[in-house]
Amino acid sequence: MATIRSRGPYQWQAIIRRKGYPVETKTFEIKADAETWARSIEHQMDRGVFVSMAEAESTTLGEALDRYAQEVTPLKKGAARELDRIRWLRRHPLATRYLANIRAKDMAMYRDERMKAGISPSTYQKEHALISHLFTTARKEWGMDGLTNPATGIRKPRVNNQRDRRLLPGEEEKLLAATKGQGLRTAIILALETAMRRGELVDLQWDWVDFKRPAIVLPDTKNSEPREVPLSSRAVKVLRELPRRLDGRVLGINTDQLTRGFRIATVKAVDPQGEPAPIKGLHFHDLRHEATSRLFEKGLNPMQVAAITGHKTLQMLKR
Numbered sequence: 475m476a477t478i479r480s481r482g483p484y485q486w487q488a489i490i491r492r493k494g495y496p497v498e499t500k501t502f503e504i505k506a507d508a509e510t511w512a513r514s515i516e517h518q519m520d521r522g523v524f525v526s527m528a529e530a531e532s533t534t535l536g537e538a539l540d541r542y543a544q545e546v547t548p549l550k551k552g553a554a555r556e557l558d559r560i561r562w563l564r565r566h567p568l569a570t571r572y573l574a575n576i577r578a579k580d581m582a583m584y585r586d587e588r589m590k591a592g593i594s595p596s597t598y599q600k601e602h603a604l605i606s607h608l609f610t611t612a613r614k615e616w617g618m619d620g621l622t623n624p625a626t627g628i629r630k631p632r633v634n635n636q637r638d639r640r641l642l643p644g645e646e647e648k649l650l651a652a653t654k655g656q657g658l659r660t661a662i663i664l665a666l667e668t669a670m671r672r673g674e675l676v677d678l679q680w681d682w683v684d685f686k687r688p689a690i691v692l693p694d695t696k697n698s699e700p701r702e703v704p705l706s707s708r709a710v711k712v713l714r715e716l717p718r719r720l721d722g723r724v725l726g727i728n729t730d731q732l733t734r735g736f737r738i739a740t741v742k743a744v745d746p747q748g749e750p751a752p753i754k755g756l757h758f759h760d761l762r763h764e765a766t767s768r769l770f771e772k773g774l775n776p777m778q779v780a781a782i783t784g785h786k787t788l789q790m791l792k793r
Contacts, residue, residue, distance in 0.1 A: 476512035478505060488512040492519050498528060530618040535576060535608075536569035541616070542608050551696065552673070554729065559604055573612060578624045581605070585628065595631035602630060639760045640767060645753050648743040657725040658735040660712050662761065667709040669765035669783040671696060672758055676732055678724040683713060701784050733758060766791070 477489040481501065488508040490498040498515055502508040539560050547556050563569055568576070568584055581602075588598050606625035612618045641649075646666070653659045661675050670678075674692055682691050688705040695701050705713070719726055727735070736758045745751040762783070769779045776788055785791040 476509075476516060478508050478512065480505075490515055490519075492516070495519060496528065500531075529616075530574035530612070530621045531572055533573050533612075533618075534569060535571055535573060535605075536564050538573055538608055538612060539564055539569065542611065546607075546611060551694075556604065558730075559601055563601065563604070573609070573618065573621060576624050578626075578628060581624045581628045585630070589631060595633045599630055599633055602628070637757075637760060637763060639755055639757070639763065641756070641760075641764050644746075645743075645756070648745070648751060649739055649753060649756075652739040652743040653735070654739070655727070655735060656716065657727045658732060658739075660716060661725055661727065661732055662736070663712045664709055665758070665761035666765050666768075667706045668703045669762050669769065670703060671762060671784075672729060672732060676725060676727060676729050679722050680718065680724055681722060683724065685710060685714070695784050699784075701781075703782055 477491075479487050479489070481487050484503050485501055486503070486505040486508040487499060487501045488511055490512055500508070500511055502511065543557060543560050547553050547560065550556060566584075568580065571580070585598060585602070588601065589595075602625055606623055609621060609623040609625060613621045613623070650659060650662060653662060664670060664675055664678075665672075668690065670690075670692075674695065678690070682693065683705075684691060685705075688710050690703045690705060692701045692703065713724070716724065725732075740753040740756055743751055743753045766779060766783050766785075769782060774782075776791055779785075780788070780791055783791070
């Protein structure tokens with residue numbers, strides 16, 4: 475039989491002690507609500523279907539994000555970017571809510587708020603996937619068996635990653651002239667010469683560079699498979715001009731520095747006469763598309779290009 479006790483004029487605490495189960499407690503403002511909850515829990519225990527929600531009811535999303543960042547995120551290839559997303563979510567009011575109290579409508583409101591803030595559908599989907607996987611991990615691995623995933627079934631904005639932006643005549647020269655820093659300049663040239671991904675470039679190690687072949691051998695890529703990327707004479711030249719770092723990294727810049735530096739260069743670009751001439755609508759990833767197109771223009775067939783770029787399907791290569 476549950477114990478119902480007063481904890482003040484507007485607080486009633488229900489306590490259930492049952493052999494074989496952890497002690498269950500919950501506080502309500504109305505005594506009748508405490509009694510109703512206690513009867514429901516005891517009925518579930520009688521039927522043998524009770525699953526404790528105590529941990530989910532006492533763990534906030536922010537606390538769960540901290541644990542996720544320590545136990546799950548480090549195992550991922552994109553750990554650095556995911557940590558940025560976790561830091562953002564920790565500052566959101568949703569992080570103060572208990573896991574058991576977050577509902578699908580809360581996730582829908584979060585989606586609408588983020589889209590109104592102007593983020594891209596792709597950025598939202600990464601945040602959505604992070605929250606969804608956190609709830610799945612909490613249920614499957616952290617012992618919160620009765621926890622439901624509020625992100626399941628929520629409508630997500632459609633992502634359209636198809637871009638056909640190529641460099642216009644003169645844009646490559648303007649971009650490189652406006653680029654500050656040898657590492658950033660090298661990253662741009664290598665992107666155009668090798669079609670390597672942004673993450674592959676910033677993670678590049680000198681041990682992976684073979685000037686005799688000449689090629690870069692990437693031991694672990696986005697597709698979890700090694701890949702050999704041939705080097706053009708221009709790529710070899712720009713690599714040989716770089717000083718060697720003690721940590722073994724080639725470029726010495728991180729993803730955020732590369733993205734920010736590239737964006738600044740597009741804004742500060744000038745024409746041959748020195749007049750401001752910003753490069754509009756160009757993203758760093760467009761350089762991979764440009765490089766892939768140039769490989770086809772050199773006469774390589776789709777299988778040869780896919781071996782260099784790491785595209786897994788012909789549909790992705792076509793895009």
